[in-house]
Amino acid sequence: TLSGLADGTYTITIVSDANCNGSFSGSATITTEAAPDPGSNGIVSYCSTGPGGDLLNELGGTPDGGGVWTGPSVLVGADLGTFDPLVNAAGTYTYTVTGVAPCTDAVQTVTVAVSSLDDASFGYSASTFCVTGTDPDTTFAGTPGGTFSGSGSLVVDPNTGMIDLMASGTGTYDVYYATAGSCPDADTLSITITTSPSAEIFYGGPYCATGTAPVTFGIGASAGVFGNTAGLFLDSLTGEINLDSSIVGTYVVTNTIAAGGGCAAASDTATITINAIPNVTAIANPQTICLGDSSQMIGQGAATYTWDNGVVDGDYVIPLITTTYLVTGTDANNCENSGQVTITVMSPVIRSLDITMCSGDSIFLQGAYQFVASILVDTLTASNGCDSVIITNLTLSPNPVLEISDDATIDVGESLELVASGASSYLWSTGDTLDQITVSPLETTTYYVTGYNIFGCAAIVEVEVEVVYPFNIYVPNVFSPTSLYQDNKKLYVFGTGVEAMEFVIFDRWGEVVFRSDNIRETNRFDGLCCKYGYGWNGTYKNNGTELNSAVFTYLLKGRFTNGEEFFEKGNITKID
Template sequence: YIDTLQSINGCDSIISQTLNIDATPVVTLGNDTAFCVGNSLILDAGAGATSYQWMSGSTSGFLQQTFTVNVTGTYYVTATIGVCSATDTINVTVIQPIFTNLTNASVCQGDSSLIFGNYQSIAGNYYDTLMAASTGCDSILVQQLIVNPNVSTNATATICNGDSILLGGAYQNTSGSYYDTLQTQAGCDSLVITLLNVTNGFTTNWADTICEGESLFVGGAFQIVTGIYYDSLQAINGCDSLVITNLLVSPKPTVIATASPSYIVAGESAQLNATGGGTYQWSPLNNLTCGTCENPVASPLETTIYTVTVDSNGCIASDTTLVEVDSEFKIPEGFSPNGDGVNDLFEIVGIAKYPNNNIIIINRWGNKVFEAAPYKSNWDGTSQFGITIGEKLPSGTYFYILDLGKENPSGKQEIKGYIYINR
């Protein structure tokens, strides 16, 4: 095509242009379609175009005439010839399989279950496919197999000798292992192995001793008579325990306490005596030669009641005896004949009550220095015998032998002691 135009300077301007008319491409992707998962679809934009541009969502740039798809989506294609183009669109759906979970199958260990045409004995999920009429695609069936274990349990049981227990399908009374097959909640076998112990009771023998007048609770009552008694108790293992008690009832000792003499003057002694056997314990212990002897000697300074306690085989009894002391009679241990008017004489308090008395005094060498019958508490320490006759005896210890005569309440013939002269 040629055009004549006038330019700005007033002259003609000739413009020549060639016009080419391109053909418009034809693009037909067809109707929307669907196919089963696992397959693919080839989209074809048709031949004749010089270039192609495919798009799916945000993805573009595929330049071939055909485009393979396997994902659900909307696909676009633009075909171009020269400056002319045409576009078409198609919706593609990929059909997913339908999963159907069947009821779980359950078997006991060692058994099997028919699942989808095969016998299975291992726990897990098993699958099968089935054509779905609605889609023409596969439908997947899922079934889980649960294998319940057979349970084995160990147990122990204890019974007393003479009892029995139901084990192994029968009543047992002998120690050993017994087996019982039970059914668990899942319907499988459960093996119970029971170790049975048969325990004997205990027999205990012991002896006990009580004293006459006491009692001991044995044989179901308080016993006071020597004999053998039986008690049935429950031991720590729950079985009967027989206790055999040999009971001995010991008599209490017969205790008799005496004093000879039972009446003395101060300075004299009394022989205490006890009977009954076993061990002895006297009280009070003051002025007593032995507190645990059978026959101690007592020299009380005043009237005293002595108690003896006798223990014979654990049985105890006691008795008392009285020793009366003439407290008005007293022999001094010394005097001081120095002429001061105080304690110048050997004065025996209460000697006048014994008019038939006599006394002898000797020195440490056994020589008699004084004698009187009766003695009237009048000796002043002067010698009456030997080479010292009439002389004042020197300071020192002297010894006396005093006989109170027939008036002596103890019946003793002599009282012996010492006297100290202090000048």
Template sequence: MSVNSTTPANCGASNGSAVATVTGGNGPYSYQWMPSGGNSAQANGLQAGTYTVYVTDGSGCMGSDTAVVQAGAANATVNITSTHVSCTGGSNGSATAVASGGQQPYTFFWPQLNASTQTVTGLPPGTYSVIVTTANGCTTNASVTITQPAPLALSSTQNDALCFGTATGSATVLPSGGTGPYSYQWSNSQTAAAVNNLAAGNYFCTVTDANNCTAVINVQINQPAQLQLSLSQVNHVTCFGGSNGTATVFATGGIAPYNFAWNTNPQQNSATGLNLSAGSYTVTVTDANNCTTTLVVVITQPQQLTAASATTLVHCYGGSNGTATANPSGGTGPYSYQWSSTPQQFTQTATGLPAGNYTVIVTDNYGCTVSTAVNVSQPPQLNAAMSNVVNVSCNGGNNGSATVMPSGGTAPYAYQWSTTPQQFTQTAANLPAGSYTVNISDMNGCATVSSVVITQPAPLVVVPSGTDTICPGQAVIISANASGGNGGYNYFWTQNLGNGQTHVVNPGSTTQYVVTATDNQGCVSAPQSVTVYVYSFTVTDVNITTPPPLCSGNSTTFTAQVTGFTGPLTYSWSHNLGSSPGPLTVSPTATTTYTLWATNGCGITVQKPVTVTVNPLPVINLSPQSATGCDEVTLVFADYNPNNSGCTYSWNFGDGGTSGGSNTSHSYTQGGIYTVTVVVTSQAGCTGTASSYVTVAVNASPVAGFNATPDPATTLEPTVYFVNTTTNAATYSWDFGDGSSSLLANPVHTYAQKGVYLVVLYTSNASGCYDTAMRVVEVEPEFSFYIPNAFTPNDDGKNDVFMGEGQEISAFEMLIFDRWGELIFRTENPLEGWDGTVRGGSEIAQQDAYVYKISLRDHRNKQHVYHGTVSLIK
């Protein structure tokens, strides 16, 4: 074998090659180049140097040969000179590539800058590379880093102005970074690093370094807030001429603490000036920086307190309705008052004052006082006397009069007499006999009372005599006697008898004679009469009040009246009722007739009967009863007396219960002995009463009850647990409503199918009492729904349709979407599934995952929504 071809390695790279040619031996051949070159007949990527190739044939025979790869064209050597950025953030750096060696001419390429010049300028800080290529294509890479100085940074120190509005501040700028030395230029034209005599404000300093890089800093000189004084509280002098004023100032701004100075004598040095009289005061405040300001404080005083007075007179002598009013001025309101009255008064106006001298002390809001004397006067005492009194001439007349004469008080006067109607003049006229008072009041309402008695003669009275009863044809003497009045009497009679004191009369029938008398003053007596009765022989009517029917044992009353049978009568009754016309009270035990006989003075008699009807009382018999029962005992009560037909009944069962009717019943809920009373009223209104006793024993019944859990049960959990809540029971019997039963107290029952079952619990106790409880137990179907996650629509009869399976579904919708959101199937029939076709077509959709949305309602109308994916598998 031999190596018969090589190519040199150029530009110092690994790009040489060698080719081995084999003759002889038995193929196939394997190759191995050393120290590198690979395992094929041609070795590539070789640097300049010597290489050996080992060849092995198909029989294991080995041969070798050596090849020399020569060095080709050389690379250039590259150095870079540079200038750095002068100021931070600048772009004035530059770089120059200097090449030597290799074959000229050279070409230069700066890849970051896409520049092909030997020198690049305007460079910001950074690392830059250059590729230098010789004339025969060899390349050399070199790089350079362009730097920048540290940033020119400025800081400062400053001292603020001491007082508001002064130029006492200073500032110093401290540079770092950049390239020293530094120069300074302030916005107030100063050129040193430190400046003085600065007022409050903003100052700008521009610093320039040796590379002419600049930075600007703003220095703010502050000043204290303006030192100010304000008046926070002032208390002026309270009383005229006093010195109890105070004032408090409040300092703001400047620098605390503060010192105060008042121009008082002696000087005061606190924020509050004390014991100040009226006037102007200057207070000076000095802060910690010795800054000062002043404030003028004016202390005032009220006008001098004075009090004038005004009074009203006492209206009536000895009265106490005088008033006095103090009218203060000056001082400081509000005012308080103290009067020397008894009791003392403390209002501006004192009231209810009797006549006299008073003193009022007025005190203003600050306790300043002034005293004023006040006199309250009164009028003379009001009196009255009677004059010109005229008495009544005839008894019962009204021609009396009286005049009252007032004195004292305050005219004019008003009068009010106690006459009927009242009179309001000084003289009261037309007065009947009697005592009168007159109230006299003056213009101030002061009053006095005077009285007078108006007399009259005794009443003129005439008294006739001669009243008698005569039989027809007889005569009788009548006469009259007068008294009272003024004497000198005259008499006048009616029935044409004329004047005269005495007359003889013989009337044919009962006659009334009237007589009047007059005295010497013309006073007339009241007429009086005398009647002469003449018996009659006929009776117009005899009337006896008919009593209503009464009940046995009761009483009734009746009265007799005879008319047309003149003259005095005498009466006689049967049954020993006496000699009075009535009213008479009788109490017959049976229906009875009573007879009256009436006789006049002439011996004529008349009779009249009256019947009193007596109704019997109802009779009822009650017998004692006894009974035993559960919860309540019902007894029957009845009246079996046939004579009580048509009667009404009122039963009282002794426990507060009542009833009516001849036959009734009553239920007792509590055991005991009860008195039963019945009142029977007949149609005639007569009542009979009967009572008896009943003995009742009431045993408590069980109170049946139970709970069922769960309620409702379901077809998946059909077992119901019954919890017995019955009280007072000994035995239990259950009917579960499905043909099953139990005698347990708390049974457990499993229902075979859904439905609504009426469960009944029968209970009893040792007393033989029982109770029943019932309730409905429902076994509901249980909602369920299952959805597969894949199906295979290949018509093999197995899993060909995608659909959910469940029970108790009342409303349904299923939607199928492809992965792009297109609706490809919809149904509202829960028994209809998706057969894999698109919108009812004939082709099965591609194998993929499809999105379903199933909405349905269960048997309780609860909404269920299911989202998911189903895989269609072919």
């Protein structure tokens, strides 16, 4: 029997005893192998959020390396058996070390438990508390036994989480809670400690039924919910009143702040009176006069009137040219409105004319067509009854023969020189009097030049300059629905060559207040091309619901007729 031998290879020799009959000898070779050592069983626990570890280190003894791990999920790290609680499942994992014959395989296990994080959730009965109210305690939904703390000057019991409102003082604070278990966690809540609210409000006035009336708050007061009787167009959140949309009368507005956080409710009222604006009419009698005649200026619809141009109500004026007069009327409530009237002045024509007529032409004078040189007298009566006397000295001269530059095409912003010849003097449709001019039209324009010879006989020629606009798009950054300029009363997309577009406007909270893909193309108010769509009138989705003056954001995307796409974004300021 052989035992206690170290691993290795041995040779055994057998020799017969001398006392035995005969003789015998022999030898044998024996090789021993070490049994595999997987260590001893182990137990380990990890938190569900990590970190994990190598299960080989959790086996007892000194396990052999190079083994294989099997179990509920696949481990990485080869024989280390690296366990990740975020990936691997809890359970029993087996470590197998392969034996060399005649030794058999040996195994041991590690039992892995995965524990969840402590529940650190907690709360209070409200998020806002009155400084004079009852100190709030926590309402637990998670794991107790942790520690409470607070930000700033907040005084909080570290064991219960109760807040000392008076000692903490007013302000907004964070409350922290950390658990103390084997897998700890933490949570944070924000609370506000306030003083008792004040709802004190005032309105000025009395007001006239135009514009807006803002609310004034008392010292330390704030807005709650504003309410009123029917007929008053009131913003329930800000207290601002739209006087244009409200019905004239006297109203009582209430500002109510609801109870909360241990503070009692607060309420206050204010009275506002809205008076109608007068309907003022400007009258000129008569409204059409001959030069030198007078017209009486009369205002109607108010108590007192103030005219421009130094006019006193009821006085007579003698304008030398057609003139527009503006009157502002003020009623007994000191509300104003205005009106205007235009007096048309017809100037009589009493003058002598020297007319040089080109050969072959005719002119209608003295009741007939004239073909020869002569002196002619015409006495005319205008439709308004004013006389016109014209004495004409008619002479004949040959026609000049004019030449002018050829028609041309330029890009917008470029200049072009136009040259005329064949006459002694020139008068262009631009007002220029030289034989050549430089033009930079913004749109396709026909220019005319009248050439005069030494006899004063005239001939007219024309040239067309075609203006080509590049593709472009732009959106103004400000507009006002009350603007006197037509293209500023709505917000349009301007440009040229637009084939398709989508125009979206957002308020400061990201809500869409206008959207349009309308591609209707019209000329601008100044006659130039172009504006697109029907425009935004400044109300909510163009439905008439007023929006306050504010800065809005727009997105504009689309495609030009040449296939090029565009994308624009920016800010728009609406001014009432």
